[in-house]
Amino acid sequence: MSISFRDQQAITTPAEHARRFFTSIFASAIQNTRKAAGRSIPDAARLAGMELSEWMALEAGGLLPQTSEQLSAIAGALEVDYDWMANWVVLCWSAWEG
Numbered sequence: 001m002s003i004s005f006r007d008q009q010a011i012t013t014p015a016e017h018a019r020r021f022f023t024s025i026f027a028s029a030i031q032n033t034r035k036a037a038g039r040s041i042p043d044a045a046r047l048a049g050m051e052l053s054e055w056m057a058l059e060a061g062g063l064l065p066q067t068s069e070q071l072s073a074i075a076g077a078l079e080v081d082y083d084w085m086a087n088w089v090v091l092c093w094s095a096w097e098g
């Protein structure tokens with residue numbers, strides 16, 4: 001599964017600050033939803049068809065899904081519906097800008 005990793009360099013612009021803020025919000029939502037579903041990180045990664053390192057980066061804010069298929073796989077692993085997950089993307093849209 002190809003997902004982009006976010007650069008962990010120093011924040012240099014207001015736009016980058018916003019990207020990192022919304023990336024962390026999205027990452028926290030993923031982590032909290034996984035925990036509420038009673039899934040371990042390895043189980044969630046396996047169910048989403050991701051490498052363990054990818055899922056860990058997702059929850060750390062270093063990785064964002066880039067396709068609807070990836071978002072759907074993550075939603076399935078978390079036992080939430082796709083629209084719920086898509087709403088988080090809309091809420092955190094600034095994470096994907098740039």
